[in-house]
Amino acid sequence: xxxxxxxxxxxxxxxxxxxxxxxxxxxxxxxxxxxxxxxxxxxxxxxxxxxxxxxxxxxxxxxxxxxxxxxxxxxxxxxxxxxxxxxxxxxxxxxxxxxxxxxxxxxxxxxxxxxxxxxxxxxxxxxxxxxxxxxxxxxxxxxxxxxxxxxxxxxxxxxxxxxxxxxxxxxxxxxxxxxxxxxxxxxxxxxxxxxxxxxxxxxxx
Numbered sequence: 001x002x003x004x005x006x007x008x009x010x011x012x013x014x015x016x017x018x019x020x021x022x023x024x025x026x027x028x029x030x031x032x033x034x035x036x037x038x039x040x041x042x043x044x045x046x047x048x049x050x051x052x053x054x055x056x057x058x059x060x061x062x063x064x065x066x067x068x069x070x071x072x073x074x075x076x077x078x079x080x081x082x083x084x085x086x087x088x089x090x091x092x093x094x095x096x097x098x099x100x101x102x103x104x105x106x107x108x109x110x111x112x113x114x115x116x117x118x119x120x121x122x123x124x125x126x127x128x129x130x131x132x133x134x135x136x137x138x139x140x141x142x143x144x145x146x147x148x149x150x151x152x153x154x155x156x157x158x159x160x161x162x163x164x165x166x167x168x169x170x171x172x173x174x175x176x177x178x179x180x181x182x183x184x185x186x187x188x189x190x191x192x193x194x195x196x197x198x199x200x201x202x203x204x205x
Contacts, residue, residue: 003062006051008195013050013065018130018158019048022047023073024065024193028052036062045119045194047128068130075114078195083162084203085110085153089173090151091141097153105153106174107202109136110153115160115198120190125182127192144170155198162192176190177203 001024002014015021025045031037038061041054055061087107096103115129132155140156145168148154152163154171163169164181181191192198 001066002129003066005058009053009179011052011055011062011065012125012128013052015048015050016178018047022051022069022116022118022130022195025066026077029195045125046121047119068132070192076197077198078116080197080199082178082199082201083177083192085175085177085189086203087202089152089154089175089177091172094173095172095174097176099136108156110160110174111202113198115194115200115201117194117196117198118159118183119194120192122142122161123164123167123182125190125192126161127181127190127194127196127198129160129192129198130158132160132168134158136171139172141172144168148173149176151179151181153177175200 004012006012013024015024025043028037028043032040039054039056040052044051063130092103092106095103096106101108113131115131117127120127125144126205137158138155146161147166150163150165152173153175154161155172156171161171162177162181179191183189
């Protein structure tokens with residue numbers, strides 16, 4: 001763990017893995033809710049960092065955090081969101097080939113994985129989901145698509161994700177969902193938020 005003061009009132013904590021980020025983010029939320037953290041305006045997890053903004057004394061907080069013994073995050077901690085998916089993506093056959101399995105087995109592998117939203121970015125409502133075993137990590141497409149349909153379930157590297165709206169993208173598309181990932185009229189607007197657990201269920205035969 002490494003802590004860096006950013007500007008006058010922010011602290012960046014660097015970590016070695018997505019699992020450590022998730023554990024620290026959960027610990028920060030717990031301590032904030034218990035009144036043990038002090039004033040923090042916002043906490044933003046990313047792939048290997050957590051940014052704390054609006055901190056009264058970031059250097060002192062960094063020293064405190066560096067001394068914490070942060071427990072691993074239990075796999076069942078956090079709210080659960082279930083998303084129904086049709087495995088009809090244009091890259092499904094290619095993903096099956098890269099994995100050495102059948103397209104139906106791709107659905108079984110993804111459906112049998114307990115995902116967690118590690119962080120959000122790219123577009124409103126887009127969550128980067130971790131949980132795939134290392135042997136299922138995939139390269140991005142060599143040529144990105146100029147338009148990926150909204151609701152596309154996609155894989156790239158260690159992550160899974162669902163495109164909340166049509167946008168360019170270079171991830172491998174394996175399925176689709178009708179779930180609304182981002183709805184400004186809903187509270188909260190985003191279906192996925194850091195720490196939320198996600199399971200994909202198969203829709204149809």
